[in-house]
Amino acid sequence: MVLPKSKVTISDVAHEAGVSNSAVSYALNGKPGVSSKTRRKVLDVAEHLGWRPNSAAKALSDAKTHNVGLVLTYDTGILSVESYTMELIAGLTTELEKKGYSLLLRSSQSRQQEVAILKEWISAGAVDATLIMNLELGDPRMALFKRHPDMPVLALCDVSIADGLPSLSDDAQSAAHLIVDYLHEIGHRKIARIAGPETLEHTFIRDNAFVEEVAELGLQYSCFHTDYSPDEARASTKRFLQLPERPTAIVYDSDVMALSSLKTIADMGLRIPDDLSVISWNNSFMCEVGLPSITALDRDVVARGRKAAQMMLALIAGDTVRSQREDDSSLIFRQSSGPLRIH
Amino acid sequence: MVLPKSKVTISDVAHEAGVSNSAVSYALNGKPGVSSKTRRKVLDVAEHLGWRPNSAAKALSDAKTHNVGLVLTYDTGILSVESYTMELIAGLTTELEKKGYSLLLRSSQSRQQEVAILKEWISAGAVDATLIMNLELGDPRMALFKRHPDMPVLALCDVSIADGLPSLSDDAQSAAHLIVDYLHEIGHRKIARIAGPETLEHTFIRDNAFVEEVAELGLQYSCFHTDYSPDEARASTKRFLQLPERPTAIVYDSDVMALSSLKTIADMGLRIPDDLSVISWNNSFMCEVGLPSITALDRDVVARGRKAAQMMLALIAGDTVRSQREDDSSLIFRQSSGPLRIH
Incomplete structure (x- = not known):
């Protein structure tokens, strides 16, 4: 260097x-x-x-710009079906507005392009603080902001991988505990998980949390990683259900993946929840109105956005901001999960 | 004045x-x-x-700010379940990025607060152009921008009510035609519609378009207006289905309202589509994975966002921009609609 x-x-x-x-x-x-x-x-x-x-x-x-920056790096196809980003933006803008701050949005199609935008913001002083999300292992954005301590940044990731940057996340361990404990309680011993991309840090954090919980209870567990798309979710579901010793419960990392797979499960002649329980790692309106409705882990993403805005405003004000891991998840029980029926 | x-x-x-x-x-x-x-x-x-x-x-x-402004005026509860705004933002930011433009987002809880933000933008020159959406009848934003022809603005509304401002919208008449014609074709004679708020201009435009289409074919038609919430959608559904001469098809102005009402319909002992056809005026991932899946009017909202960005960039460049009404809707046939079965 x-x-x-x-x-x-x-x-x-x-x-x-x-x-x-x-x-x-x-x-x-x-x-x-x-x-x-x-x-x-x-x-x-x-x-x-x-x-x-x-x-x-x-x-x-x-001079303050009164802007907080966020780069949306995305595949528009996936983004539009996820309510997460919109809820986060709703929380962010609502809280920023109280201090007369705006959210400055730019979009990129690759991590490299996002880094170029962030460098531009840093050199031009175009924003007073930046929010980074969907952190990857060895993410170049971390290194960039470590070299620019003058630009306030908040990382939406677990503190364990934030590398000293202020961070905000949920508590994956307690979330995994809620899910695994519940499934164990109602008789499930073979649990599968259909996860997001392995390169995303929050997938990695969830992977570890899940393995720890199933190990503690001595359950069988296996996991496939996907790109979050409905197609890969369906293909993974099929692979699991064709195993000689198929799982009796599948945990999906997103509501979109869980909902996309309902028809695949029905087509394979399995009934939910009698033959298979389905749980979504995140809750949404879709989980609520699905038929069957989907048992899901509920996090208040709008509140997370508000909290992130508060932390960035504190950073801008020069206050010391401690990384936070919020243990605020709860499990909402719906039709898609239940005790294992022995045939 | x-x-x-x-x-x-x-x-x-x-x-x-x-x-x-x-x-x-x-x-x-x-x-x-x-x-x-x-x-x-x-x-x-x-x-x-x-x-x-x-x-x-x-x-x-x-001096150009290279920002385009959008005020999100919302009830966060409703916003987070609608994919429309997120898709629009995805299209906007992707297209703006090509010219190095950012989308500046602020949020307000009322129309009055939104107008105050717009006035601030105009006086401070904080944005190079503004996008306004969810226009209401007699909307104060129209009057504001008419008084400030120096601030480029694009109204996401039908040209017939844009009052001379450049506008972009879909073609409600052709959309209503698609839906009504299809229902008539498969035997429906009593059609109901559960619409958005009467004060929104696009509800008004749809109301007129619908009335014209049903009149042409001599169908029975009635409509309830709601605030778009699941609760009001369910209550309106119940009211329609308790009528002595109940409708055989209900058209919902949003996917959220259609999906929310499925359980209400089932609870009243009616089967979809044998007893009742359900159509959503807008398509989404939720309509696709719903059980039953929902017949819906498909519009490419991401493309609409891109188009809006192009029009605003043209306005900023000083080009003449003509209002556009895009006839790009199509009807996607799914499980929720079908021929009327005579009992």
């Missing part, structure tokens, strides 16, 4: 990047007039050389 | 509002330092007197 020297100038960056001074200025200030390729190159070089705005520019950029 | 005089100064506004010049300056520039009550008062007075930024400030404010 290059040690930042105190007096890296725009000319230094221009020289190193092989572009004009004004191109560097445009790129660093997040203004149009340079191609996105040049912009990315300039930001990378500035980052590498340890460029910092000079004091006049710094004073200007110290 | 007061005619704007050309030289209204900040002092004039301060005098009229009974506050200091600096309070006016803070309020007009959207900066903190004044209470929200004072801010609203100043904005109202400035608006009333016809205050305009002076040329120096104007030049500054002519």
Whole structure:
């Protein structure tokens, strides 16, 4: 890693990047007039050389923007069926509004593009704080913000992997405990889980929590990872149910995956919950109106968004903010789960 | 209406509002330092007197912010179950990103609060364009933007009620035609509709379109208006089904209302679709996985968001933008609708 020297100038960056001074200025200030390729190159070089705005520019950029930034990195197809992001945004904007703050949204199609946007925000001072979510193992965003302690950031991830950044998450261990304990209680001994992508940190955290709970009770357990899509959920469901010793309960990491699989289960001639119990790791209106309705872990995502906004506002105010792991999940019992019937 | 005089100064506004010049300056520039009550008062007075930024400030404010603004005015409970807003945001941010634009989100709990935010944006030049949605009859936002032709705005509403502002909407008449024609074709003669709030312009547009279509075919038709909530949807469903001459098909203005009512219908001993056909005016993942799955009118909301972004970017560029009514709906046939069975 290059040690930042105190007096890296725009000319230094221009020289190193092989572009004009004004191109560097445009790129660093997040203004149009340079191609996105040049912009990315300039930001990378500035980052590498340890460029910092000079004091006049710094004073200007110290003026509050009253914006908090969030980059939505997504596959629009999946996003639109998940209520999580909308509920989070509802909570965030409602709480930010109390202090006259806006939520600045940008979108990206890849992690790399998201990092480029974050670098632009940092160099242009376009936001007063940033929220990052869907953290991955070895996520480049963590490293970026560690190098820029001047930009307040809140990571929506478990404190154990937040690497010192302020974080906010639910308590996966207690959630896994609720689910596994309930299934054990009503007689299930072979439990399967259809999870999200293995690369996401919250999948990893859930994986570990689940394994710990089933081990404690001596249950059989296996897990398939998916990309959260209905198709992969259905395929995984089919694979589980074709096993010679099939599970008697399946826990899905999302409501979309649980609901998508109901028809697959019915098509295989299994009745819910007599032959198979189904549980969704997150609750939604869809779980409530589903036929059968789906037993689900309930978290108040709107409240989580409010809390995240409060923590970011505190960071902006210069307060010390402690990472939080909220043990606020509860299990809502519906038609899709019940005692195992012996045939 | 007061005619704007050309030289209204900040002092004039301060005098009229009974506050200091600096309070006016803070309020007009959207900066903190004044209470929200004072801010609203100043904005109202400035608006009333016809205050305009002076040329120096104007030049500054002519610098592009690269933000497009959207105020989410909502009941968070309803918002979180509707996929519409999230899909719209996905389309908007994806398209805006191509030009390096951000979506600036704020939230309000009332129409009045939304208007205050819009006034703040206009006076502070905080956004380059604004999107307004869920237009109501006699909506104060229309009047506001008519008085500020310098602020590009796109109204997500039918051109017939856009009052000269550029607008984007679907074609309610052709949508109503698709639904009514299909139901008539498969034998239904008594059709009911459970609609959104009567005050929303798009409910009004749909009401008229529906009445026209059923009149043309000589069908019996009646309609209840609701606040879109599951509770009111269920209550209206019950009222319709208890009529001596009950309808044989119900069209719901939203997927949430249709899905919420399935259990009510089953509880009243009616089978879908043998005794009653159910159609949702908008499609969603929930309609697809519902048991029964729900016949629904499909619109590509993500594409609508993209289109809206393109139109706003054109407005910002100073191009002439024509209002558009997109005839892009199609009916997706699923298990919830079918020919009337005679008992």
